[in-house]
Amino acid sequence: MRTFIGIDLGSTTTKAVLMDDDQKILGRGITNSRSNYATATQVATQEATVDARLTLLRRELSDVEGVKGKLDEFLDHLNRNFRLEQFVEQLGDLEATCIENIDGPRLKGVEKEVQVVIEEVFKRLREEAPELFAPGAKRKSDFFRDIAGSRYLAVGENVAKDAKLPFDLVLNVYDKSIIDVENRPPAGDMSAKFLRALNRVLAEAPEFKAAKGKVEKPVKDALGIELEDTYTVGTGYGRVTLPFSKEHIRSEILCHGLGAHMMYPDTRTVLDIGGQDTKGIQVDDRGIVENFQMNDRCAAGCGRYLGYIADEMNMGLHELGPMAMKSTKSVRINSTCTVFAGAELRDRLALGEKREDILAGLHRAIILRAMSIISRSGGITDQFTFTGGVAKNEAAVRELKKLVQENYGDVTININPESIYTGALGGATFARRAVEGDQTGVEA
Amino acid sequence: MSRVPPSTTGAAKKDVAKDASMIKQKEMMAAHYDRLTSAKENGKKVCSTFVPGNLNELIMCFDLVNNLPETNAIQMGLRKKSGQNVLEAEKMGHSEDVCTYVKSDIGMMAKGNIAPNGKPFPDPDVLLLSYTGCFTFMKWFELLREQYGCETIMLHTPYDATGNITKNMRDYMVKQLKEEVIPKLEKVSGVKFDIDRLRENLKESAKAEDDLVHVLQAAKNRPSPIDAYFGGIYYIGPIFGAFRGTKDATDYYAMLSEEVDERVRQKLGPITPDGPMGEEKYRLVTEGPPNYTSFRDFWKMFYEDGAVVVASAYTKVGGVYDFGFRHDPVNPLESLADYCMGVYTNRSLPQRIDMLATYIEEYEADGLLINSIKSCNSFAAGELMIMREVEKRTGKPAAFVETDLVDPRYFSPSNVKNRLESYFQMVDQKRKGARVTGAAA
Numbered sequence: 029m030r031t032f033i034g035i036d037l038g039s040t041t042t043k044a045v046l047m048d049d050d051q052k053i054l055g056r057g058i059t060n061s062r063s064n065y066a067t068a069t070q071v072a073t074q075e076a077t078v079d080a081r082l083t084l085l086r087r088e089l090s091d092v093e094g095v096k097g098k099l100d101e102f103l104d105h106l107n108r109n110f111r112l113e114q115f116v117e118q119l120g121d122l123e124a125t126c127i128e129n130i131d132g133p134r135l136k137g138v139e140k141e142v143q144v145v146i147e148e149v150f151k152r153l154r155e156e157a158p159e160l161f162a163p164g165a166k167r168k169s170d171f172f173r174d175i176a177g178s179r180y181l182a183v184g185e186n187v188a189k190d191a192k193l194p195f196d197l198v199l200n201v202y203d204k205s206i207i208d209v210e211n212r213p214p215a216g217d218m219s220a221k222f223l224r225a226l227n228r229v230l231a232e233a234p235e236f237k238a239a240k241g242k243v244e245k246p247v248k249d250a251l252g253i254e255l256e257d258t259y260t261v262g263t264g265y266g267r268v269t270l271p272f273s274k275e276h277i278r279s280e281i282l283c284h285g286l287g288a289h290m291m292y293p294d295t296r297t298v299l300d301i302g303g304q305d306t307k308g309i310q311v312d313d314r315g316i317v318e319n320f321q322m323n324d325r326c327a328a329g330c331g332r333y334l335g336y337i338a339d340e341m342n343m344g345l346h347e348l349g350p351m352a353m354k355s356t357k358s359v360r361i362n363s364t365c366t367v368f369a370g371a372e373l374r375d376r377l378a379l380g381e382k383r384e385d386i387l388a389g390l391h392r393a394i395i396l397r398a399m400s401i402i403s404r405s406g407g408i409t410d411q412f413t414f415t416g417g418v419a420k421n422e423a424a425v426r427e428l429k430k431l432v433q434e435n436y437g438d439v440t441i442n443i444n445p446e447s448i449y450t451g452a453l454g455g456a457t458f459a460r461r462a463v464e465g466d467q468t469g470v471e472a
Numbered sequence: 473m474s475r476v477p478p479s480t481t482g483a484a485k486k487d488v489a490k491d492a493s494m495i496k497q498k499e500m501m502a503a504h505y506d507r508l509t510s511a512k513e514n515g516k517k518v519c520s521t522f523v524p525g526n527l528n529e530l531i532m533c534f535d536l537v538n539n540l541p542e543t544n545a546i547q548m549g550l551r552k553k554s555g556q557n558v559l560e561a562e563k564m565g566h567s568e569d570v571c572t573y574v575k576s577d578i579g580m581m582a583k584g585n586i587a588p589n590g591k592p593f594p595d596p597d598v599l600l601l602s603y604t605g606c607f608t609f610m611k612w613f614e615l616l617r618e619q620y621g622c623e624t625i626m627l628h629t630p631y632d633a634t635g636n637i638t639k640n641m642r643d644y645m646v647k648q649l650k651e652e653v654i655p656k657l658e659k660v661s662g663v664k665f666d667i668d669r670l671r672e673n674l675k676e677s678a679k680a681e682d683d684l685v686h687v688l689q690a691a692k693n694r695p696s697p698i699d700a701y702f703g704g705i706y707y708i709g710p711i712f713g714a715f716r717g718t719k720d721a722t723d724y725y726a727m728l729s730e731e732v733d734e735r736v737r738q739k740l741g742p743i744t745p746d747g748p749m750g751e752e753k754y755r756l757v758t759e760g761p762p763n764y765t766s767f768r769d770f771w772k773m774f775y776e777d778g779a780v781v782v783a784s785a786y787t788k789v790g791g792v793y794d795f796g797f798r799h800d801p802v803n804p805l806e807s808l809a810d811y812c813m814g815v816y817t818n819r820s821l822p823q824r825i826d827m828l829a830t831y832i833e834e835y836e837a838d839g840l841l842i843n844s845i846k847s848c849n850s851f852a853a854g855e856l857m858i859m860r861e862v863e864k865r866t867g868k869p870a871a872f873v874e875t876d877l878v879d880p881r882y883f884s885p886s887n888v889k890n891r892l893e894s895y896f897q898m899v900d901q902k903r904k905g906a907r908v909t910g911a912a913a
Binding site for chain 2: 278279280281282316317318319320321322324404406
C-alpha cells in the first residue's frame, strides 16, 4: 500500500507520521534528535513503521476468534515482546561493537580479560531483558541508549568487581561503542521480530493460548502488506540539513497549520509552543495558512524558558506543571526575559513565596507572551488548537484557558494528546497531496 | 545538496553581477563623496539635509554641496562599518532604542567623521531640516546643531492626513520658503537667490522623474525586469540624494530607462548580485526599508526562491512620483511644497494602505511583505494594522519580518529566512488553494 511520510525535525525530538491513502494515520514515531538528523529521521521513521504494523495488525485481527474483545491487550503483549526482541537485537549489536572496540593503550595487555567481562555483562543483560519488558514494568525511557546505558552501568560494575578489573576500562569500551550503535537504527528483519514476538505471546500469555492456530495467518497477512514509501515531506529546524530536495521540504508553520486542521477541521487559530519558538497561526477552512507570527530575537515564553526554570529550581521539566497546579495564588513574574525570570524567581523565593505559587506565575508569564504573539497574528477565532510540547503542561493549559476566556470569551480549545506530532502530520498530508496532484503548497 | 546559503559577506565582492547603469550609479556616488570631502578646499559650503523632503534643486541655487546623513549611515551599513559606529554612539549614552541611522551618524562623527572614500567629511555650514513626518530627524538635527553650532533652518511640512493638499497648506509652506529658508540660505552662502536657476533645476528633475517612473512601472511586466526594492535602492540613489535636478541624474535615468526597456523586450528578469535572476515565482510588494548590514544576504533570500519585489513603499520616501506629481518649473516654490507634503514619510496610515493596496492590484502582486524596523518608531508603529487592512482589501496574503536599518545585531538570518520561506509557501498554497477540494479529513 502507498504510504505518505511526514517528518518533523525539531530541536529536541524528531517525529514521523505515516499516513495511508485515506488520510488515516497508520503510525507515529519519535526519537531524540541527537544532533544527527539523518539518523533521527531513520529511527523516527522506523518507529512509525512499527506503529503502522500494529495498526495493520489491529485491522486484520479485529474479528479473529481468540483475540476478539481483548485486542488491545493482545497488541500490547505483542508490542512489548516486539520491543524486547528489538532490544535484544540491539544488545547484540552493542556487544559486537564493544568487542571490536577493545583496543587502545589503556587496554593493552588486558584485552582478553575485558572481553570476558563484556561477554558476561551482555549475557546477564540478555537474561534480565524480559523483565524490563514484562507487563507493568516501568521504564524511565524507551530510547535504547537510556535503557541499555543504565543497565550496563549497574551490571558492569558488579561483573568487573568480581573479575577484579577496573570498571572504568569496561566503561571506556561502552562509551566508545554506544554512539555508533545509537546512530544505527535496528537492522534486523521487522517481520521476523514480530513473528518471534507472536510466538512468545502465544507461549507465555495463558489468556491467548486459545488464539494459537487462529492468529498466525492474519498476523502474517498484516506483516506481508508492503508499505511503499510513496512520498516524504520534511519540516522543522533540521530540514535544511537533510538530503531532501526542495519539493520535499515545507516550512513548519505550514505543517503545523495543516496538521492542526487535520486533527480538528474547524480550527482557525493555532498556537504552537515548541522548544525554541512560539508561533501564532491563522488557518482557513482548508488548513491553509492565512497569517502567522512568531517570536523573534528572543526565546522568552518558549519551551526552553520552562527548561531553564526547571534547571534553576533543580526540578525535572515534567514536575513543573503538577507543582504549579497546587498553587493557591499567582505570583507576578517578568515575562520578557528568561534570564531575568530566573533572577526574579530567586528573589521571590528569598521573600518567602511558595514554590508552587512562583511556578504558577511563571506559567502565566509564558502564556502572556504567547497571547501577545497570537494578537499580532490576528487574535483567536473559534476553534483554537494548542500544540507543541508545552501543550502537555497542565499548568500552562490552565493559564491559557483563563487568558483566552478573559480576552476572547467562549472559545473551543482543542488539545490533542498526540499534539507533538502536529507538524509531522501536516508534513504527511502535504506528501499525500503532492502525489494526489493536489498541489496546494507545492511549488509548480 | 545543502540548501544553506553560503554567506555572501565580504568574499563575494569580486564576482558580483552589475549592469551598466549600476556602474554609473556607483561612479556618481563616488563623485558625490569626493565633491563633499573636497568642498572646503574648493571653497564650497556644505548643507546637511535629509532625504525625505530634500530641496536639492533649491540648495544647488546657492552653490551649496548637499550632505545627507541617512545616506551616509546606509553607506556605512553596506560597508559593514555601522555596527562599530552604533556601539560608539551607545558608549556616548544614546540608548539601544534610538534610530540606528542616528547612532551610526553620531558614532561616525565621534570616530573622526570619515566618509566612505576615506577622507573626513566637512563640517556643515547650515542644517536644513525639512520636516516630513519623522520626529527623530528633529532630534537628530538638534544634536548636530549642538555639535557644529551652525545656522539651522526648519521647514515645517504639514502632515498630509487625508491626501488633500489644500491651498492653505501650500501657502504656509511657500511662505516659509520665502521668509525663512531662502533668506537664511542666501545669508549662509552669500549667493543671491535666482528663481530662474531654480526653474532650470526643476526642469531637469521632472525629466529624471519621468524616467524613474517609467523604470519603476516596468515592474508591471512579467517577468519584472527589475527588483523594485533591492534593485530599487540603487535606482533611487541619485534622485533621492544629491543629484536630483542635475544633468547627471537626467542622463542616468535615461540610460537606466533604456536598459530596462531592453530587458522588457528580451523578457529578462532582474540582475541580482549572483547574475540574472531565475524564474519569477513570486511577485511581492514591500513596506519598510531593507536591512543594510546584511543587504545582500537578505536579497538572496528572495531571489534564490524566485521572489521579486515589483513595487515598494520605501523607494517613495524621497518622493512619490508614480501618481502624477512632478517638480514644476512653472510653479517652482509651490511644487517644492507639494513635493515635501507628498513624500511617503509624510503620509498617514490610510494613505499608506491605499498606496500598498493599489500597488498589489496594479502590479499583480501575490501579496505584501513588511520588513519592520526595530529602531524606527515613526514608521514601524502601525505596520501590523497596515498589514491587516491591506490583506482585507486585496485578499492577498501578507507577512511580517523584523530586522533593523544599520544595526547588525538585529538581523537574525535563520529567523528571517524561516519566515520568508513560510511566506512563499503560504503564497503557493493560497494561489493554488482554489484547486483543493475536500482536503479536510
